[in-house]
Amino acid sequence: MTAKKRTAAVLLPLLLACTSAQADLLSDITARGDLKCAVYSDVPPFSSPDVKTRQLAGMDVDLCTALAQQMGLKLTLVPTSVEARIAVIATGRADVLIANLAYTKTRGNQIQFSDPYYVAKEMLLVKQANADKTLEDFKGKRISATKGTTSEQSIHLKGGKAVTFQDSASAFLALEQNKVVGFVTNTMTGIKMISQAKKDGVELAMIKEPMALEPIGIGMKRDEPALLAAVNKGLKTMDDNGTIDKIWDTWIGPNTEYKMVREERVQPLANLKFEPLE
Structure with a gap:
């Protein structure tokens, strides 16, 4: 064996070991004892500054805290915006992303998703006279719908004619002014808007059948199976012991202004019957 071959024989296993270590993000996280969890900088009720403490608080903050505890780690919150939430994971600024993140085909190609801990729904709001229609x-x-959103996608999915606006308030106003027959948004926002419209003397309703299903999960870098398994294990434990239910009820449950009922449990994405949006 030549000197070059002997050197290569020695270095190759070391290089492979280093590559393997670099690829195992969970090992890095465990070594530093800290979970970097990205959340919104100001999107209530998921994560926004508390008016008294100025510290971030909300449903996603509590989920980050609980997940870190389940994994035996300290927590560092990484504030992010709606626009930058995928990039914060792809660039490694955060280890996990908990930001009311819905699975779509595009996002699934950019990052990997945990098992969903609830399923959001795109819902159709209509005038009360149309409440019994399908x-x-x-x-x-x-x-x-708001332009460029999954709400707009769901209209095309169900065969409607999408009329889009730059913001949800304008899209909602179009329904109130009878410029459209319906307005699409997520359940939580829809419930708030129906309540607000009633105060303004406008009776609206929500069609029972969802326009689209959007599984909400935790985002992570792709090709990190150990981290994915650890996050899924933590979520399942939190689901089984009631932690997620407690957090849910605190921030968006039946006794809050959002009046949301948690119907689905933590389960593999493959178990859900839905058509992913783009």
Whole structure:
């Protein structure tokens, strides 16, 4: 064996070991004893500054805290925006992302998702007179949504004619002014808007059948199976012992202004029957 071959034979296992170590993000996290969890900088009720303490508080902050505890780690919150939440994971600024993150085909190609801990729904809001109709009745009809959102995608998915606006307030106003027959948004926002419209003397309703299902999970870097397994294990434990239910009820549950009921449990994404949005 030549000197070059002997050197290569010695270095190759070392290089492979180093590459393997670098690829195992969970080992790095465990070594430093700290979980960097990205959350919104100001999107209540998920994560926003508390008016008294000025510290970030909300549903996603509590989920980060609980997950870190389950993994035996300290927690460092990494504030991020809606626009930068995928990049904060892809660039390694944070280890995990808990930011009401819905699975879509595009996001699934950029980062990996944990098992979903709830399923958000895109819902159709209509005038009270249309409350008993089904989604089939709205095929080909003008329906409003915020431009570039999964709400807009769901309209196309169900055969409606999407009329888009730059913000949800304008899209909602189009329904109130009868410029469209429906407005699409997520359940939580829809419930708030129906309540607000009632105060303004406008009776609205929500069609029971969802326009689209959006599994909400924790985002992580792709090709990190050990971290994915650890996060999924933590979520399952939190689901089984009632931690997620308690956090849910505190921030968006039936006794809050959002009046949300948690229906789904933590389960593999593959178990859900849904058509992923783009």
